[in-house]
Amino acid sequence: MKKTLQIFRYELGSALRRPSFVFFAFGVPLIAAIGFGVFTLVKRNQSPKSETEGVQEEQSLNTEGFVDNSGLIAAIPSDLPQKILVPYQTEAEAKTALGEGDIEAYYLIPEDFLDIGDVFYIHPEANPLSEKGQFWVMRWALYVNLLDSDMQIASDIWNPGNYNRRNLSLEAAGSSSSAGDCTTPGYTCESNALIQLLPIGIMAIIYISIITGGSYLLRLVSSEKDSRVMxxxxxxxxxxxxxxxxxxxxxxxxxxQVLAWLGAVFAILRIGGTTLNIPPGFEFPISLLVWGLVFFVLGYGIYASMMAGAGALTPKLSQYTSVYFIVSIPLMISYVFSLILAMRPHSPLAVGLSLFPLSAPVMMITRLTVGGVPFWQPILAAGLSLILVVIIIRAVARMFRAQILLSGQPFSLARYIKTLAKSQ
Amino acid sequence: MIQVQVSHIQKSFGNIKAVQDVSFEVEKGEIFGLLGPNGAGKTTTIRVMLDIFKPDAGTVSILGGAMSEEKKDLIGYMPEERGLYQDIPLERCLVYLATLKGLSSSEASQRLGDYLDKFDLLPHKNKKVKELSKGMQQKAQIIAAILHDPELIIIDEPFTSLDPINTQLVKDLMLELHEKGVTIIMSTHQMHQVEELSDRILLINEGRNVLYGDLDSIRREYAGHAVMVKTEQTIPDIPSVESIVQHNSATKLILTEGSSPQEVLSSLVAEDITLDKFEIALPTLDEIFIKVVKGGSDLNWSQLKNGNDYIIPRLRS
Incomplete structure (x- = not known):
């Protein structure tokens, strides 16, 4: 026990002395959280108006122009800020205004718009992130003008149902986004994509942490073997x-490392509120943090032990990359499936993979983040993973025999599986 | 008291028989030389002896029985080449290895300071091991093997990469440990170092015992038909001497078949030659090694050239 502790302390100290590890594990999430906090503060200072002062003003709309060759637009909807849409008689005028910086972009509504429904959006820069621009402004103007300026009917068509969304998985008090948030013209739900990407993000954190921890171990064992320190x-x-x-x-x-990364996500979502346009009432569930850590430990137990076993069979440090790739294939496949199945988290395949120990660490986290997972499933998945951890650690401990550790035979998958099976 | 007893061990790796039949005993406090050409099975023998490898057959008793976790702390081992963490500072590396042998960090640091000073490594203690020269790394490895004051030290090729000054430093250290009663097993192919330090040797070749025993006895056993004399006078023609070879400050007289050293001595005395030295010429371990390993018969005296062909056995107290 004393020597285990000494080895533990030494390895811990060695890793913490490695700047690359410390920066990746703790520096990056810390910088992200601090950076985001500063950004939020600056933004708040620049936009002191409260949410109640109007959604449109919150979003600091740009001035855009339009050239209406169809003669449809008789008036700009009164609920839009003034001078948000500037009319031009000809496209040449609009182009000149764009060139002089009076407007950010302009819309060209062709003469036959009512027949073909095309509207052209002309803007100077090709920024994929702002590609959608503020289309909703022109869209809303077209709605209102198509309906003879009847804003009530236009609003009903814009938002035909008053959907109330309640996400049980997020367990947040009042986590349902109020209908008005996402349905009122001018309050797009695009920023909520962040929350939609949350399962993939958290799964990626778990995946990266397992894979990096395992690879450190493989490299360590392989290097000790190579240098004869072993x-x-x-x-x-x-x-x-x-x-x-x-x-x-x-x-x-x-x-x-996982705690730091998930903590950063937690902090960003917590302080992100209006900056990220997160629905009011949304909270990062603590239970997800706990399950994330549980499945990380189990996933780590499985893959790091397998990596250590592979390291025991790797005679040269130079073979490390290929060995690492071979051993991490099941986890990589799970990762790809998790990405594919993130949108169908309760399909039979997703459920099966989330219970299968080799894929459970990433797949179950993906499903848990999306929500709606019966309570027994993560418990069963954790139990099965724990059994596999015990089996693999026992097998690898037997593989950690001197004869294998000092063998100069090259690594092969067949030999690895054979040795692992023999060590059971 | 026997510290190590190896009895008819065998060890194969696949189709390769690394050790076929090796047996030896090492007494407490002696410096034992484990010799053999490259690939003879020395390192495998050491690994079997240390329970790093399990033998296919045969038995090993170390420090009075089978190897145990407790006994590991009583043994110092220096593997041939490398064996140290390369990417960490020297001091941290050596302290860590010593703590794994049962020393506390503070005790290890304290002892290490003395050894680093002794081996002129103190100014380099904060350098990464890979930044040190080969000779420095070799000295560091020796320190790693002895820092925890082991009862038994096994060192594989201890003089590799060392300059003459450091070689002497290591020799003196080994003799110092020998005087303290530490048992040392030294595996090497540098025969002259063994001759200076070892009490007894085992020469293995192709995984088998070839020569085993007291060094002086072995050399006498392999002594050829020659005597070494030292005199200020010119040596006359003597019937029982086949040829005369100058050997540094002495002269080697190779005897004819059937004659004896006593006859040569009588003849020299009869010729009124004043002798400063007269002794049986003994072969060096190098010569014995070559002869045994190459499977030759008697030493071919006529092939011996001037130089250090023979040495006088060092007298031991």
Whole structure:
């Protein structure tokens, strides 16, 4: 136990002395959270008006022009800010205004608009992030003018149903977005894509943490074997002590890494509110943080042990990359499936993969983030993963025999599987 | 008291028989030389002895029985080449390895300071191991093997990469440890170093014992038909001497078949030659090694050239 602790402390200290690890694990999320906090503060100072003062003003709309060759637009809807849409008689005039910076873009409504329904949007820069611009402004103007300036009917058509959305998974008090948030013209729900991307984001954090922790371990064992330090270590501690000390230290580091990353996500969502246009009442659920850590530890237990076992069979550090790739294939496949199935989180395939231990760490987290997962499923998945962790750690501990560790035979998948199976 | 007992061990890796039949014993406090050409099975023998590898057959007793976790702390081992973390500072590396041998960090640091000073490594303690020269790394490895005051030290090629000054430093250290009663097993192919330090040797070749025993006895056993004399006078023609070879400040007299050193001595005395030295010429371990490994018969005296062909056995107290 004493030597396990010494190995644990040494590995922990070594990792924390590595600037690249510290920066990636803790620096990046910290910088992201601080940077976002500063950005939010600056933005708040620039836009001191409250939400109640009008959605449109909140969103700092740009002045745009339009050339209406169809003669449809008789008036700009009264609820739009003044001079938000500037009419021009000809496209040449609009182009000149655009060139002089009077407007940010202009719309060209062709003569036969009522027949073909095309509207052209002319803007100077090709920024994919602002590609959608503020289309809704012209769209709303067209709605109102098509309906003879009857704003009530236009509003009903714009928002034909008063949908109330309630996301059980988020467990947030009042997490349902009020209908007005996403349905009122001018308050687009585009920023809520951040929340839609949350499952993928959290799954990516778990995936990256497992894969990086495992790869550190593989590299470490492989390098100790390559440099023959392993020979000295084996004459100082037992293979079990070596494996346990290394796995536990990197697991703890990974745990804190996940905590830091999820903490950053938590902080950003918490302080992001209006900046990210997050629906009022949305909260990052603590239970998700807890499950995230549980599945990280289990996923790490499975893959890091497998990586350590692979490291035991890797005679040269130069083979590290290919070995790492081979061992992480199941996790990579799970990751790809998680991306594909994130939009169908309760399909039979998604449920099956979220219960299967090799894919559970990323797939179950994806499903949990989306929500609606029966409570027994994460418990079952965690239980099955735990059983696999025990089996793999026991097998790898047996693989951590000197004869294997000091063998110079090249790594092969067949040999790896054979040795792993033999070690059961 | 026997510290290490290896009995008829065998070890194969696939179709390769690394060790076929090796047996030896090492007494407490002796410096034991484990010799052999490259690929003879020395390192595998050491690994089996240290329980790093399990033997296919045969038994090993170390420090009075089977290897245990507790015994690991009583053994110092220096593998051939490398064996240190390359990317961390020297001091941290050595302290960590010593703590794995049961020392506390503070104790390890304190002892390390003395050794680093002794080996002129103190100014380099904060350098990464990979930044040190080969010789410095070699010295660091030796320190790693002895820092925890082991009862038994096993060192594989201890003089590799060392300059003459550091070689002497290591030799003196080994003799110092020997005087303290530490048992040392030294595996090397540098025969002259073994001759200076070892009490007994085992020469293995192709995984088998070839020569084993007291160094002086072995050399006498392999002694050829020659005597070494030292005199200020010119050596006359003597019937029992086949040829005369100048050997540094001495002269080597190669005897004819059937004659004896006593006859040569009588002849020299009869010729009124004043002798400063007269002794049986013994072969060097190098010569014995080459002869045994190449499977030759008697040493071919006529092929010996001037130089350090033979040495006088060092007298031990």
């Amino acid at each position: 020979e000295l270590l084996l004459l100082s501690a037992s293979p079990n002590q070596l494996l346990n000390g290394k796995v536990i230290s990197y697991c703890l580091l990974g745990f804190f």
